[in-house]
Amino acid sequence: MSVVTDGRGLVEIHNVHKSFHGVEVLKGIDLTVHPGEVVALLGPSGSGKSTLLRTINHLESVDAGSVTVDGEFIGYELRHGKLHELHEREILQRRTRVGIVFQNFHLFPHLTALENVTEAPVALKRLSKDNARELALGLLDRVGLSDKADAYPRQLSGGQQQRVAIARALALKPQVLLFDEPTSALDPELVGEVLDVIRDLAKLGTTLVIVTHEIGFAREVADRVVFLDQGRVIEQGTPQEVLERPRHARTREFLAKVLG
Structure with missing residues (x-):
C-alpha cells in the first residue's frame, strides 16, 4: 500500500462526459483519487478506461464536467464563471504535473x-x-x-x-502518474520487470492511476479498484471487495471471463 509523502496529487473528476463522432464514451464519471493512492481501472474493451485516463492530463478534452489536479485545471482556466481552454504552451506547463506512460512506449527512436x-x-x-x-x-x-x-x-x-x-x-x-495498459504490448516474460518498477513507485507515495488487465497485479498493488463498463463507474472498492466479493452482476460476469 502507498504512503502519502507530500499531500499533493489529488485528482477530482466531476460528472465528466466525452463523445467521439456522436458516440458517448464517458457518461457522467465521478471519481476522486486521493494523494498517494493507487487506483486500478478495470473494465472490458471500449468501457472508457483509457479515455478517462487521458482526460486527467488533458490529452483528451471533456465535453462536460471537470477534471482538476490539486484543485487546478490542466487544460482550462476559470474566468467569470466559465472555463476557457488555455494556450498549448500553458497546457504543456501544467501537464508536467501529471506524467503518463503509454502501452506502446512512445520513445524517440x-x-x-x-x-x-x-x-x-x-x-x-x-x-x-x-x-x-x-x-x-x-x-x-x-x-x-x-x-x-x-x-x-x-x-x-x-x-x-x-x-x-x-x-x-x-x-x-509529477504529482500524479498515469499508466495506460503498461504491459499489454509486452511479451509475457517481460511483464514482471515492468510491474516490479510500478510496485516500487506505489510504495513511495506517488498518486498512481493504472489502466490494467493484470487482475493479480491490481489485487496486490491497488488501494482501490474501479470497474467501468459502457462509460460508467459500475462499482469501486478495495481489491478484496471488488475482485473477491463484487456486488454488481456485470462485474462478476467480467471477472468470470477474465479469470477463466
Missing part, C-alpha cells in the same frame, strides 16, 4: 535512453543539461537500466523500453 529521459526537463527549462543528465542517470538506475543509458530504443527489449518510458515520466517529478 533517434535518442538514446539517457537522451529520452533528459529531453523534457531541458526543453522545458526545468534543469540544465548537466543536472538533467545527473537526474536521468539516477532514474535509469532506479528502473534497473543504468547500463543501458547509451542504448537506442531499437537496441532494447520491450520491457526495457517501457522502463525507460517510466523513467522519462518521472523526470519532471
